[in-house]
Amino acid sequence: MRKQPKYVAFSTQKGGVGKSTFTVIVASMLHYMKGYNVAVIDCDFPQHSIKGLRKRDIDQVVNNDYFNKLAFEQFAALNKKSYPIVDSSPEQAIATANGLVESDNMEFDVIFFDLPGTVNSRGVIDSLSAMDYVFVPIIADQLVLESGLRFANILSDNIVVKHGNRLKELYLFWNMVNGREKTELYDVYETVIRELGLSLMQTLIPNSVRYKKEVSNDRKNVFRSTLFPPDKTLLKGSNLEELVEEICQIIKL
Ligand SMILES: Nc1ncnc2c1ncn2[C@@H]1O[C@H](COP(=O)(O)OP(=O)(O)OP(=O)(O)O)[C@@H](O)[C@H]1O
Numbered sequence: 001m002r003k004q005p006k007y008v009a010f011s012t013q014k015g016g017v018g019k020s021t022f023t024v025i026v027a028s029m030l031h032y033m034k035g036y037n038v039a040v041i042d043c044d045f046p047q048h049s050i051k052g053l054r055k056r057d058i059d060q061v062v063n064n065d066y067f068n069k070l071a072f073e074q075f076a077a078l079n080k081k082s083y084p085i086v087d088s089s090p091e092q093a094i095a096t097a098n099g100l101v102e103s104d105n106m107e108f109d110v111i112f113f114d115l116p117g118t119v120n121s122r123g124v125i126d127s128l129s130a131m132d133y134v135f136v137p138i139i140a141d142q143l144v145l146e147s148g149l150r151f152a153n154i155l156s157d158n159i160v161v162k163h164g165n166r167l168k169e170l171y172l173f174w175n176m177v178n179g180r181e182k183t184e185l186y187d188v189y190e191t192v193i194r195e196l197g198l199s200l201m202q203t204l205i206p207n208s209v210r211y212k213k214e215v216s217n218d219r220k221n222v223f224r225s226t227l228f229p230p231d232k233t234l235l236k237g238s239n240l241e242e243l244v245e246e247i248c249q250i251i252k253l
């Protein structure tokens with residue numbers, strides 16, 4: 001009998017708030033830094049942006065001596081392969097993951113799902129309710145935040161621990177926080193979040209240009225990659241290690 005991995009999604013209705021970014025970075029940190037085994041189910045049809053990123057990451061490693069050596073050393077030391085990224089429709093996401101869990105040589109600790117933001121699609125709702133945990137990136141822009149809170153509220157009212165659904169908990173976290181200090185605006189928003197009975201993570205993620213970085217020929221500092229964890233120098237001040245710690249606690253890894 002294989003162990004049952006945790007099913008986790010970074011999800012919200014609004015586009016461009018960091019769903020795919022955190023899926024990739026957190027998956028890579030767990031798999032390449034923390035010693036866990038993960039997989040990603042890429043349901044973001046038709047872009048399949050994570051699958052696309054993996055293709056570019058592989059090209060880079062094949063064509064660039066520096067990354068080739070880095071990959072060789074990393075995988076020799078880890079003694080395991082890169083994590084699988086499997087395309088799926090949102091409807092088939094759980095079946096796809098279950099199939100992978102049954103058939104892959106690897107025993108997984110966590111499966112991440114990158115789902116599209118359309119909650120009015122039955123497939124997305126069903127897949128979300130089959131997650132163990134959902135993390136919702138929110139940003140302090142009124143319209144984006146309202147949409148994020150509406151999404152979290154609907155999910156938590158209708159799905160969390162109801163009708164035998166698997167979803168246990170839903171956590172919001174601040175992304176793209178500007179400046180060194182949070183402003184009073186955040187306090188106001190956090191009051192609303194508490195009043196709605198929603199859970200907010202302690203870690204907040206700063207707005208940072210390093211998120212625009214992918215591996216490229218002229219750059220040796222990896223940040224978002226499906227084959228490497230973020231470079232140590234770029235991790236500093238990113239709060240990603242704190243985020244990963246907090247996620248591990250929440251999902252009891
Ligand atoms: N903390 C951050 N600071 C700066 N840029 C960020 C941050 N988080 C994410 N981004 C950037 O925001 C953009 C959107 O992120 P991402 O593609 O992960 O969003 P998404 O929610 O998956 O969007 P979609 O709904 O289109 O799939 C990306 O260019 C990403 O690099």
Ligand SMILES: [Mg+2]
Nearest residue numbers: 019020044049
């Ligand atoms: Mg995306």
